[in-house]
Amino acid sequence: MIDLEPYVGITVIDGGQIGFDKLLSELELACDNAKKSPESYSVYEYKMYEQLQKNLNMQAKLKNAIMHDSWEVYLQPKLFLGTNNISGAEALVRWNRISAYK
Incomplete structure (x- = not known):
């Protein structure tokens, strides 16, 4: 038997216009965060984006360290x-x- 567990990412559009790519990115970050959450859902927060940027920055620095x-x-x-x-x-x-x- 396959054990399926759903994860739900939620974002809120507060009346402003938002592009499809940005909406999809926010949902993806919220869904990734939901995988770590005991509730299996997560609402997008800007700090998720900030953490992603920090991680990408550190990854780039580590790659640079390896190259040099x-x-x-x-x-x-x-x-x-x-x-x-x-x-x-x-x-x-x-x-x-x-x-x-x-």
Whole structure:
């Protein structure tokens, strides 16, 4: 048996003219938000658009960091406290944001 769960995205047109593309974008954002909501529905709010823009901006910065090799890898030793010997290492990857803009 297939378990289907509906998600509903809602937006409000407050008398002003709104283009079809903008309406569809608002509904899509509200629907995506509804998937995370316990009520399975969501009403579009401008903060959803702002969050999407932040996510896209961060995605672009990360892609730029990958293209410009802006990562630094550090190995942090793991010590066995009983003997104080190194039992392994943990790799830490740091994003050097300054080198991404050189």
